[in-house]
Amino acid sequence: MTPHNHAIKGDYADAVLLPGDPLRAKWIAETFLDEAKLVNSVRNCLGYTGTWKGKRVSVQATGMGQPSLSIYVHELINTYGLKTLIRVGTCGGLNARVKVRDLILAQAASTDSAIVRDRFGPYNFAPIADFGLLRAAAEKAEAAGMRYHAGNMLSSDIFYHADGFAGYDKLPDHGVIGVEMEAAALYTLAARFGVKALTICTMTDCLITHEEIDANERQTSLKEMVTLALDVAVE
Numbered sequence: 001m002t003p004h005n006h007a008i009k010g011d012y013a014d015a016v017l018l019p020g021d022p023l024r025a026k027w028i029a030e031t032f033l034d035e036a037k038l039v040n041s042v043r044n045c046l047g048y049t050g051t052w053k054g055k056r057v058s059v060q061a062t063g064m065g066q067p068s069l070s071i072y073v074h075e076l077i078n079t080y081g082l083k084t085l086i087r088v089g090t091c092g093g094l095n096a097r098v099k100v101r102d103l104i105l106a107q108a109a110s111t112d113s114a115i116v117r118d119r120f121g122p123y124n125f126a127p128i129a130d131f132g133l134l135r136a137a138a139e140k141a142e143a144a145g146m147r148y149h150a151g152n153m154l155s156s157d158i159f160y161h162a163d164g165f166a167g168y169d170k171l172p173d174h175g176v177i178g179v180e181m182e183a184a185a186l187y188t189l190a191a192r193f194g195v196k197a198l199t200i201c202t203m204t205d206c207l208i209t210h211e212e213i214d215a216n217e218r219q220t221s222l223k224e225m226v227t228l229a230l231d232v233a234v235e
């Protein structure tokens, strides 16, 4: 038990999917998992454990943003002993070659967050995905004919920028292809505690072309992302 989680050790599988939205955790459990059991509901940040293709796997909501994700991830690793953590969610697009509904596999995660700077002094630590998980996700996406891009993701602490916002400045010119708000903290904690992490996002609104996914397409695209994440998680 922790201040944010009433599960007991063993309630979670070794691998977990991490959506930000608690209702998306519920949707994943109810739609994809067999024998899904609610293991956490503190603050309504719902967590479930069930099976996917006969193998045990969990899903736990993290809330939006790096501070919230960091609480859940720190506890999942250090209190519950989880070894594989895969964030699933939505992101914005920062490159026109990424079309809405495409998947982005965050190979690395750049950030404006103090949470990643907190102990590196003059060094800019590079938060990266676990190569094995990234390779498995790319191979499975390829085999399934999914449209995906592996690249550098921006994990920003800001959703609404102040006036004079310069479109993330030079980042898109340096290969940053998407923006969300959690991956960098996930990768930094995974590196700190020696576990595996990956982020798979569905691009839902392009900040370059201003194309957006429409509501009913949203769920279909999310199914592709969740199926891929579950296959990687249980491999």
Ligand SMILES: Nc1nc(Cl)c2ncn([C@@H]3O[C@H](CO)[C@@H](O)[C@H]3O)c2n1
Residues within 6 Å of the ligand: 020, 063, 064, 065, 089, 090, 091, 092, 093, 156, 158, 159, 179, 180, 181, 182, 204, 205, 207
């Ligand atoms: N900054 C930001 N910008 C765009 Cl264009 C986003 N599209 C999806 N997200 C994700 O969705 C939530 C914000 O709506 C966050 O959890 C974030 O990870 C985005 N976050």
